Amino acid sequence: MKVIDWLATQFDQETKTTRRHLERLPNDKLDWRPHEKSYTAGALASHIVESLNWTTDIFTKDEVNFDPATYKPYVAASTSELLEVFEKAVADGKRVLEGVDDEAAMQPWSLKIGGRTLFERPRLDVFRDFTLSHVIHHRGQFSVYLRLLNVPVPGSYGPTADEQF
Numbered sequence: 001m002k003v004i005d006w007l008a009t010q011f012d013q014e015t016k017t018t019r020r021h022l023e024r025l026p027n028d029k030l031d032w033r034p035h036e037k038s039y040t041a042g043a044l045a046s047h048i049v050e051s052l053n054w055t056t057d058i059f060t061k062d063e064v065n066f067d068p069a070t071y072k073p074y075v076a077a078s079t080s081e082l083l084e085v086f087e088k089a090v091a092d093g094k095r096v097l098e099g100v101d102d103e104a105a106m107q108p109w110s111l112k113i114g115g116r117t118l119f120e121r122p123r124l125d126v127f128r129d130f131t132l133s134h135v136i137h138h139r140g141q142f143s144v145y146l147r148l149l150n151v152p153v154p155g156s157y158g159p160t161a162d163e164q165f
Contacts (some may be wrong), residue, residue, distance in 0.1 A: 004105045007124060008097040010132055011055070015090045018139050020154040022086060024146055027079045034148050041145050042082070043075050044138060049086045050074045051134045055093035059100050063110035065148050093131075138139060 022045050030042030039047065050073065057064050076082035105124040111116055139156065146153045152162035159165050 002102050003096065003124060004100050004102050007127060007132070010096070011093060011097060013137075014132055014135055015052065015086075015093070017154070017156050018135055019083070019086060019090075021139055021156075022048065022145065023079070023083060024151050024154065025079045025082065026149065026151065029149055030076070030078070032145075032149065034064055034145060040117070041059075041140075041142075041149070043073070044142055044145065045079075045082055046075045047073065047139045048135055048142065049076070049082060051091055051131060051138065052086070052089035052093055054130045054134075055089075055127060056096050058109055058123050058130065059096045061109075062107075063112055065112040065115060067114060069114075 025041060025045050030045075031040050033040045038044075074085070076085065100123075105127075106122045107124045109126050110118050110120040111120060111126075141154070143153050153160045155163050155165065
C-alpha cells in the first residue's frame with residue numbers, strides 16, 4: 001500500500017468518527033464554554049471542520065502565507081450548517097487525496113506567517129500534523145465538552161460509558 005493511500009484511509013476513518021461527535025452538538029449550546037479561556041462549543045466544532053480544509057491547501061499549493069491580522073475563523077451559526085460545511089470539507093479532502101501520489105506527497109510545503117517562513121516539511125508530514133492529528137486532538141477536547149453538556153459521547157477508538165460496541 002502506498003503511504004498516501006494509507007493516509008487517505010486514515011482521513012476517511014477519522015472523519016467518520018469526527019462526524020459522529022459533531023452531529024451531537026446541541027444547537028442551543030453553540031455558545032457554551034467550559035471555562036472563560038476555552039473555545040465555545042460552536043467555535044471548537046467549527047475549528048475542527050476548518051482544520052479539514054487544510055487538506056486542499058497542503059496538496060494543491062506549495063505554501064500558505066497566513067496573515068493573523070486578516071484571518072477570520074469560521075464559526076458555524078447552527079449544527080446543521082456545521083455538518084453541511086463538514087461534509088463539503090470531507091468530500092473536497094477525499095477528492096484531493098485521490099489525485100496525489102507518494103512522490104507528490106513527499107514534496108516540500110511551507111507555512112509562512114506574515115511572509116516569514118515558519119517551517120518547510122514534506123506535504124504528507126504536514127497533512128498528518130495539521131489535518132489528522134489536529135482534528136484528533138480537538139475531537140478529544142470536544143468529547144469532554146459533550147460529557148460536560150451531558151450529551152452521550154460516541155466512541156473514537158473503543159466504547160465509551162455511553163456507547164458500547
